[in-house]
Structures are given as structure tokens and as C-alpha cells.
Amino acid sequence: MPPSLSPVRTLSRCLLRPQSPIHPRCQWHPSSIRQASAAAGARLNGTVEFDSTPILQHTSRAALANPELPPDVRNGQTKRINLYTAVNEALRHALQTDERVLVFGEDIQFGGVFRCTMNLAGDFGTDRVFNTPLSEQGLVGFAIGAASEGMKPVAEIQFADYVYPAFDQLVNEAAKRRYMSGSTGYNCGGLVVRMPCGVVGHGALYHSQSPEALFTHIPGLHVVIPRSPLQAKGLLLSAIQSNDPVVFMEPKVLYRAAVEQVPVDAYHLPLDKAEVLKSGKDLTVVSYGTPLYTCAAAISAAEKDFGCSVELIDLRTIYPWDRKTVVDSVKKTGRAMVVHESMMNAGVGAEVAATIQEQAFLRLEAPVKRVTGWATHTGLSFEKFIIPDVTRVYDAIRKTIEY
Amino acid sequence: MPNTMSLRASTRRIHCSKLLHPTTYLHTRQTPKVPVGWRQCRAVASTASAERVLFPGALNSKFTNEMAFIRPSTHKAIPTYRVMDQYGQVINKEVGVDTEDEEALTLYRNMVCLSIMDLLMFEAQRQGRLSFYMMSAGEEGIAVGTASALDPSDVIFCQYRETGVFLQRGFTLDQFMNQLFANKEDLGKGRNMPVHYGSKELNIHTVSSPLATQIPHAAGAAYALKLQNQQQSDKPPRVAVCFFGEGAASEGDFHAALNIAATRQVPSIFICRNNGYAISTPTSDQYRGDGIAARGAGYGIDTLRVDGNDIFAVRRAVKEARRIALENGGKPVLIEMMAYRVGHHSTSDDSFAYRQKVEVEDWKRRDNPITRLRKWLEGRGVWDEDKERELRSSLRKKVLAAFDKAEKMKKPPIASAFEGVYEEITEEQKQHIEELRDILQRYPKEYDIDQHEGGIESLSQLLEKK
Numbered sequence: 001m002p003p004s005l006s007p008v009r010t011l012s013r014c015l016l017r018p019q020s021p022i023h024p025r026c027q028w029h030p031s032s033i034r035q036a037s038a039a040a041g042a043r044l045n046g047t048v049e050f051d052s053t054p055i056l057q058h059t060s061r062a063a064l065a066n067p068e069l070p071p072d073v074r075n076g077q078t079k080r081i082n083l084y085t086a087v088n089e090a091l092r093h094a095l096q097t098d099e100r101v102l103v104f105g106e107d108i109q110f111g112g113v114f115r116c117t118m119n120l121a122g123d124f125g126t127d128r129v130f131n132t133p134l135s136e137q138g139l140v141g142f143a144i145g146a147a148s149e150g151m152k153p154v155a156e157i158q159f160a161d162y163v164y165p166a167f168d169q170l171v172n173e174a175a176k177r178r179y180m181s182g183s184t185g186y187n188c189g190g191l192v193v194r195m196p197c198g199v200v201g202h203g204a205l206y207h208s209q210s211p212e213a214l215f216t217h218i219p220g221l222h223v224v225i226p227r228s229p230l231q232a233k234g235l236l237l238s239a240i241q242s243n244d245p246v247v248f249m250e251p252k253v254l255y256r257a258a259v260e261q262v263p264v265d266a267y268h269l270p271l272d273k274a275e276v277l278k279s280g281k282d283l284t285v286v287s288y289g290t291p292l293y294t295c296a297a298a299i300s301a302a303e304k305d306f307g308c309s310v311e312l313i314d315l316r317t318i319y320p321w322d323r324k325t326v327v328d329s330v331k332k333t334g335r336a337m338v339v340h341e342s343m344m345n346a347g348v349g350a351e352v353a354a355t356i357q358e359q360a361f362l363r364l365e366a367p368v369k370r371v372t373g374w375a376t377h378t379g380l381s382f383e384k385f386i387i388p389d390v391t392r393v394y395d396a397i398r399k400t401i402e403y
Numbered sequence: 404m405p406n407t408m409s410l411r412a413s414t415r416r417i418h419c420s421k422l423l424h425p426t427t428y429l430h431t432r433q434t435p436k437v438p439v440g441w442r443q444c445r446a447v448a449s450t451a452s453a454e455r456v457l458f459p460g461a462l463n464s465k466f467t468n469e470m471a472f473i474r475p476s477t478h479k480a481i482p483t484y485r486v487m488d489q490y491g492q493v494i495n496k497e498v499g500v501d502t503e504d505e506e507a508l509t510l511y512r513n514m515v516c517l518s519i520m521d522l523l524m525f526e527a528q529r530q531g532r533l534s535f536y537m538m539s540a541g542e543e544g545i546a547v548g549t550a551s552a553l554d555p556s557d558v559i560f561c562q563y564r565e566t567g568v569f570l571q572r573g574f575t576l577d578q579f580m581n582q583l584f585a586n587k588e589d590l591g592k593g594r595n596m597p598v599h600y601g602s603k604e605l606n607i608h609t610v611s612s613p614l615a616t617q618i619p620h621a622a623g624a625a626y627a628l629k630l631q632n633q634q635q636s637d638k639p640p641r642v643a644v645c646f647f648g649e650g651a652a653s654e655g656d657f658h659a660a661l662n663i664a665a666t667r668q669v670p671s672i673f674i675c676r677n678n679g680y681a682i683s684t685p686t687s688d689q690y691r692g693d694g695i696a697a698r699g700a701g702y703g704i705d706t707l708r709v710d711g712n713d714i715f716a717v718r719r720a721v722k723e724a725r726r727i728a729l730e731n732g733g734k735p736v737l738i739e740m741m742a743y744r745v746g747h748h749s750t751s752d753d754s755f756a757y758r759q760k761v762e763v764e765d766w767k768r769r770d771n772p773i774t775r776l777r778k779w780l781e782g783r784g785v786w787d788e789d790k791e792r793e794l795r796s797s798l799r800k801k802v803l804a805a806f807d808k809a810e811k812m813k814k815p816p817i818a819s820a821f822e823g824v825y826e827e828i829t830e831e832q833k834q835h836i837e838e839l840r841d842i843l844q845r846y847p848k849e850y851d852i853d854q855h856e857g858g859i860e861s862l863s864q865l866l867e868k869k
Binding site: 139142147151169182189242244 | 558560589590591592593594595599601602603604608609611613616618619620621622623624625626627628630631633634643655656658659660662663666667819823824825826829830831
């Protein structure tokens, strides 16, 4: 939550929010606590401001200037919404336009613990938007079966931390369905599994994880992580439209914090393209999801302090990913850095760094730097020391530029 | 709220002492005195004189002042439904069997065909001509009987020991053999181990090795069918049917599936083949309840235990289950089919390492679905030794002919190794295909490329495709 919001407004929002005492997990409010915990003399850490960050589109004109939007959407209206509302609008549009679309998961019916499915059950009926028993393997298996018989299920795992019981179903069944069925034509292409991921300030071990790297090792799955409301709406609609199973991870700290102008009409964003958010000539920073905000803040400080020019790339689709955009950028800048929340070993950064090394070896002027979570778990009171922050990204930029 | 806290704590204490008091046990009819405070507390959910608990988690539960643990050991085991005995005699002559002679002969021929195919393929694997095989011996009646009682449009999910389902639905001997040899005609494009059949034409999903994963799929597919049944009133309603062994029922997916099937009220039939063993593990190491059937009620699912060696019982049970499954839009049904796994678990298993040969021989001789139906057919005068000999020799010839044909066929194109991972070939895959093509071109003697349809060209064609 941006510090500019008055405490009164914060409080009233809190009171307005429907509370449900059904399940302890429901008590989750993904507000950013990181600002509050910034050290008194901090210049770098604590400067991620959502209401002025260049990552978000603060004006209607900027939002509609996106060349990836179709012409009719670019001539349309926008609306200032946060990320959970964008997810909700994508689901709403999908339910409205395709009767094969189903939305289900734990605690979906009352609106979801993060409000992503607000009012959907009421508007589309509990045949299409419904609660499932508390069983991740069950609900993902159920979704695979429904998709195999022609439906388009959008299943929700309440937290990415709880996807592991469904790992077998995702890895051995969903990912392999089309391949193993050969020419019979069976597949579960209509399947989308949504899950909130990433740190939230106080999520500790089981409300903070980013397991995307585990899914990038599975042929057959698309792994997508949007960075903002505009991206979330377009990418989720593409995920639902896709004929391959998609793991759609939503950074939960952005659900309320990231607010931007989003086209009112429905639109699709490509599932196989990275996006250059800011061009530069000295260094390429590759990231996705929440750390992009950290990167943007670090880049702006570094550019001011070191007089360098940094290019920032959002992978968006973590697997299969857009190698060309990244490699082309590094060929231009000669230096690269990857930033993500999950730990370094065998993380997404390892694959990106290896690919850069392989395909842009002669252009590299410095080792590819990885700024990631440390090799530990996200202990409750240590989050700010574990997850890449502005200082660490700033310092990595300095080291890479000065190498 | 300190008041409420102390009130609840004190009433709980009183309640406990009440239970310990001997009069509570001796005069169970006498309504125990409920302290005033407790009564007020409970009044939120129920009235003081209510017989029912009204806790949201068990609305139909009545209060009792008799503390009686439910002991499974004191309950009678769920009975096993049968129509004819092991001598092929129909037990209730008035009800009889609802299978015509002609249909019974077809079922019999299919079961015999299955057993002949099993024996020949088992031998073929032993000779090293097949990589792997799994027999259905002793369970032919379950697969063939179930498939015959369903509508061809019903969707089926199998574990792997349901070859009879494919046979009964019309999977041809050629199709079986093509799959076993993973040749270019295999519907699975040579990607799966033998016995992992699948056919969309026959509405049977492709078999995958992970156990029990297909059970929640069946629940989800049944939910899709339920919505389609509602939307397409011009088409006959369909059910989803799922097979699994009693070992697979120990997996979490079994629990997840039956629970979600019950809460979503899906038209599905879950069929457990309880054959006594999961590879080497006897049922005594698998569970301690009354088999799998006893779990059905726990999930709120209509359940029946059936003699799997009695094809008439199997058929009647499945027909009735199908009717129940489609009642009021849909509800799941569980059937436990009792059987004995006569064969080894697979060709990679020697079952005499963990069970007596005499036990198997005993089962073979005493009772199996094929001989039981044969006895019935002979009793009806529609079958005899000559017909039996003729059938067996002609089936043997047919299977061997299909076997020879499939064995000689080429393997699928190498391109099939990459296709179908995603709907479209990815950029990463293109690079890998190019690298593989390069290796194959530069080291041609290291690979048997010509075994595969189209040779190296299939990779080039795949790269050109866009």
C-alpha cells in the first residue's frame, strides 16, 4: 500500500472488506508491510512507490498506447483497478463469453480469500463457480478430467505454497496428457491453474513461496506470472483461451498494491513474449512479477548515481520463455542480471543466465549476475533480509557495470 | 469476553464430571441434567429439548448419553452380490439373468479372446519380443461385463488391467498389437509402455501409469458430462466410469476423488477391482476396514459389493449403478468387484515369490469368470466342447496374425518424439530438433533411423511446418 494513502482511508477499506471467519487462511491481507519496516535512514530500501512507479500505467493514454492491444481496445475506455479486480474481470469475461468455462477452488464461492472471484458465483451460478473440498490433488485432478471432456476449468490453489499435493496431477497428468494420448486427441488444453505466489511481508514459510522454477522443468505446461493489473487481465484471458494447460501465478502482494489504468474491454496478451519495459544500453535486467518494482526503483537510483543506462525486461511467460528478446537485449548491452524472489540454485535465473552465456558469449563483458532469494526458507521476521530488495539490486547493478 | 470464557470452561467441567458419574451410565434413558449456562449457550444453535445436535458438521446426528465407540469389528462385512453360483447355476430362478443367450455368447467369446491374447502376449514378452505386458487373468468378467452394461457413449477411465473394456467396446486385435509394439499405427504414437491403451473413438481415456490419478479425472469428466447432459437435452445423458485396484484406493487421489464426486454430485461410477494383491502386498497390509466398499458410505456414496467372477452380477450391478448415477442430475456410485489376481502382477513380476503356487492353482480350478459363464452356457445347451475347441483355435490364429503384422510394421516417425508436448512446437523444441537432426546426420551408423517411418525426413518436415 502506498504510504501516501491516509491511515483513515486504509482503515475504512479494511472495514469495508468482507471478512470471513471460516478458515484461518482467510485472514490474509496482502498489504505491503515492507515500507513500514524500512530502516530510518534508508535511501534505497523503502522507495518502491506504487502510485508513481514506471511499471504501472497511471494514465489512460499510457495504458492504451500499448502496441500489443488490438485497435478496438486501444480506442476504448480504461478504468483504474487493482490486480485482484483485473483477475476478477478476466474471469467474468471468460465466464460470460464461453459456457465451457468453470471457476472453482477452495473458498471461491464467497469471493475467494483474495477477492479474485467476487460476485462470480452470484452472477454465473454455483454450477459454474463453486467451492471444492479442501484437497489440492482432488481439485486439480477434477479440473484435468473436466478439461479432458471439453470444459475450460480455471482452478484455484489458495496459495502457491499448497500446490505440492497437486504436483503429481500437474506434472504426470496435465503436462503429459496431449503427448501420451497421441493421435486419439485427448488433451486438457482448457485447463488453467491459478495460484497466488510470492512474499507478502509476513507470509513466513507457507504463504510466501514462488515455486515457478519447479514448473519450468516440466515440458507441457505454460508458466505465466503477470506484473500488473493490465498484464494480469490480458495474460489470464490468453491462458484460458490457450489449448495447453497453464500455471498462472499471481503475485499476491500486488493484488491491492498495484493499481493502474486497465482497458475496460477484453483483450489478449501473447503467452510467448517477454516485454522490454524500459530500454537501456549498458545492462539488461531480466525479472518478472513483484521484483520488477524493486528493479525499477533500483535502476532509477543507479542510473542517477552511476550515470548508466539499464534495460529492464519482464519475462511474463516463465516457460516456454522468450529467449530471443533477452538474448537480443544482452547482445546490445553486453551485461545481464536476473532478479527473482525464489532461491538461486536451479531457479529461473540459472536457465536465463545459461542461455545468455550460450547465445551471447562473445558479447558478454561481465558475468551474468543473479540477484535472488538466499538458500533458506522465508522465516517470518527475516523476509526483508532474504528477498532481493532495492539495495541488493542497486549493488548488483554497480558491480556488474564496474566489472 | 472473560464472562463467556469462564462460563464455557465451567460448563465443560460440569459436563465431564457428569459423564464420570456412575448414574449416567446406569440410567441411559434418563435425560442428563444440563446446566443452565450450557443450555443458554446451546440455544443459539438449537432448542434445549432438541434431540438433534445441529452442529453444522453433522446435522442429522442425534444426542446420545451412551458413550459407544463405533467398532468396525462388531459390524458384519458388506455382503457380496451374486446372480449365479460357481457351478453356473442361477440362484434366484424367478429373477434369473437379464442377458440373452446370444449376448452371453458374445461376452464369453470376448473373455476367451482376452485370455488367449494374454497367454500369447505373456509368452511373447518372455521371448523378448515385447518389452512388457500385464494380464487380466481372473478379472475378465469385471472388464467385459462392465463395458457391456454401459452405453458406448459413456466415458471410461482405466487403470491398466481393463483390457477387456477395450475389447468389449470394439478395440481391434490390430489396435492392441500396434500399441503393444509401439509401431507407426499405434494410436499413442509409440510413446507409452505396452498395455497403456486409449481411444477417443471408443470414449476410453488413455491409460497412464501413475496409480489413482484417473479417479479425480473421472469425477471432473463426470461433472463436465453433467453440465453437458443439462445443456444438451436432445442427447441421451452420459456417465463417467472409473476403474482402479484396491491398492490404488490407498492413494490420496481416491479419497480426493470420491469426496469431490459426492460434494459436486456427479454422474460417475467408481469400480474397484479388489483382487487381493497390489503387486506383492496382500490386502491385510493395504487396509484394515471392510474392503473398499465400506468407505463408500463415509463419503455419502451409494455402494455395492459384487462377485467379480459372476458376469451377470457385474452387468446387473453396473446397469443399476448407471441408473442411480443419472438420478436427479447425477450422483456417484461405488462398486467393489471382488476377484482374485490369477496371473502375475506384470511380466516384471514373479508372484510365487510372495504367494503359494497352490493358492493360485486353487483359484484357477475353483472359480473364475470364464469357466463360470461356460458352465452356465453349457447348462443352457448353447455351448459344448467342440465349440470351445473351435473358438480357441480360431482366436489363437487371429491373435497371432495380428501379432505378426504389428511386429513387422515400422516405428512411428522420430518427429513424434517432439510433437504433442504443446499444441504447437516451441522455439526451444525447434532448436533441439535441429540439434538432433544434426547428430543423426553426422553419426548415421550410431542409430537405427530407418526403423522409423520417414527416417530423418520427419524431423525436417516438422521444422518446416508452421
